[in-house]
Each structure stands twice: as C-alpha cells, then as structure tokens.
Amino acid sequence: EAQVTQNPRYLITVTGKKLTVTCSQNMNHEYMSWYRQDPGLGLRQIYYSMNVEVTDKGDVPEGYKVSRKEKRNFPLILESPSPNQTSLYFCASSLSWRGGYNEQFFGPGTRLTVL
Amino acid sequence: AQTVTQSQPEMSVQEAETVTLSCTYDTSESDYYLFWYKQPPSRQMILVIRQEAYKQQNATENRFSVNFQKAAKSFSLKISDSQLGDAAMYFCAYRILISNFGNEKLTFGTGTRLTIIP
Numbered sequence: 244e245a246q247v248t249q250n251p252r253y254l255i256t257v258t259g260k261k262l263t264v265t266c267s268q269n270m271n272h273e274y275m276s277w278y279r280q281d282p283g284l285g286l287r288q289i290y291y292s293m294n295v296e297v298t299d300k301g302d303v304p305e306g307y308k309v310s311r312k313e314k315r316n317f318p319l320i321l322e323s324p325s326p327n328q329t330s331l332y333f334c335a336s337s338l339s340w341r342g343g344y345n346e347q348f349f350g351p352g353t354r355l356t357v358l
Numbered sequence: 359a360q361t362v363t364q365s366q367p368e369m370s371v372q373e374a375e376t377v378t379l380s381c382t383y384d385t386s387e388s389d390y391y392l393f394w395y396k397q398p399p400s401r402q403m404i405l406v407i408r409q410e411a412y413k414q415q416n417a418t419e420n421r422f423s424v425n426f427q428k429a430a431k432s433f434s435l436k437i438s439d440s441q442l443g444d445a446a447m448y449f450c451a452y453r454i455l456i457s458n459f460g461n462e463k464l465t466f467g468t469g470t471r472l473t474i475i476p
Contacts, residue, residue, distance in 0.1 A: 285362075
C-alpha cells in the first residue's frame with residue numbers, strides 16, 4: 244500500500260531531551276516536507292527536501308533539523324525541544340517538484356508534547 | 359507572501375442540508391492551485407478537491423463543489439446532502455504552480471470546524 248508513515252504517533256518528552264520523528268514513504272517520491280499544526284494557525288511548513296541531500300528551510304525552521312540521506316526517509320530532529328514545540332507534526336511527500344501537479348500525500352501525524 | 363484566510367472558525371449544518379465554507383486568499387501570482395483538505399478526528403489530512411487557477415470551470419467531486427472567483431480571490435467549498443461523516447476540520451490551501459526554488463509548499467488557512475447535526 245502506497246503510504247507515508249511517521250513514528251512515533253504520540254510522544255511526551257521533557258525540555259532539552261533530543262528526539263527524532265521519523266518519516267518514510269514507499270512511493271519513490273522526490274519531494275518531502277514537514278509541517279506543524281497549531282490551533283488557530285493552520286499548518287505551517289518547517290523544512291522541505293527536493294531530493295537526496297537537498298533540503299531547505301520553510302517558514303518556521305527554528306529549533307528543527309532535517310536530513311535526507313535516502314530518498315524514502317526524511318527525519319525531523321529536535322536537538323533541544325522546548326514547550327513551544329508542542330504541536331501536531333505532519334510529514335508529506337509528492338512525486339516531483341519539477342512543475343505540473345503532483346498530489347501531496349500526508350502521513351498520519353505525530354502528536355508531540357514537550358513538558 | 360501568500361496568505362489564506364478562513365473567516366469561519368466553526369460551522370454547523372443539519373444532516374442532508376447544504377453548507378458553504380468560505381476561503382479568501384492573497385497572491386500576486388497568476389498561476390496557482392487551490393485545495394480543500396478535510397481533517398477528521400483521526401487527524402489524517404485528506405484531499406477533498408483541487409482547482410487550477412487557469413481553469414475557469416469550477417471543480418466538482420461528487421457532493422463537493424467549489425465556487426472559484428479569481429478576481430475576488432475567493433474559493434468557497436459547497437457540501438451538498440451533508441452526511442455525518444463530513445464532520446471534520448476543513449482547511450483551504452494554496453500552492454504556487456511552479457516554484458523557482460522547487461518548494462511545493464502548501465499555504466494553509468486556519469481551518470473551519472464543521473459539525474453535522476443529525
């Protein structure tokens with residue numbers, strides 16, 4: 244089944260404890276992206292990647308890191324989480340960024356709470 | 359910068375009736391896509407309908423249709439014959455047609471929570 248998976252789905256952690264949220268897609272998509280969803284703000288892009296080893300900042304990148312060493316994986320890293328990073332996180336992917344329409348497929352979301 | 363505004367935080371509709379969700383956006387681009395996404399309690403983001411700005415004809419998908427007014431920068435979603443399963447948060451979203459930087463970023467509105475009254 245074609246899908247985007249995220250792990251963990253739920254995470255409660257404490258301030259300063261490094262964590263990684265994994266994202267994996269099995270559709271051979273070039274483009275991947277991370278969003279965070281907060282009440283009253285909708286979804287906002289954190290980082291994106293056009294292909295392996297090509298990543299760039301979105302609108303709210305502060306406090307996050309990403310890597311794209313393999314085409315299928317795009318982990319989101321919080322080196323020192325803070326309470327303001329408590330949010331619902333979505334990973335998304337699409338076939339290509341090279342023009343035309345490509346539907347973005349979303350993962351199931353990761354609910355992160357930082358105490 | 360592009361912005362998307364949904365002015366109705368909450369809406370409710372009687373089952374089997376019709377409801378319209380509003381969305382306005384601001385952009386200086388002439389070519390772009392507009393979307394409506396549904397987010398049920400499961401939190402999954404589900405694409406409901408898509409509209410290309412260069413197409414004059416309004417998109418339809420079964421009970422879902424849009425009213426796209428390009429000059430007014432308005433993109434409303436009409437749900438006909440509302441069903442209990444339509445209860446969800448609905449997000450309007452914008453995407454530029456071709457990005458110079460290869461970023462297929464979706465710019466989202468703040469959402470409208472739709473309740474279906476049995």
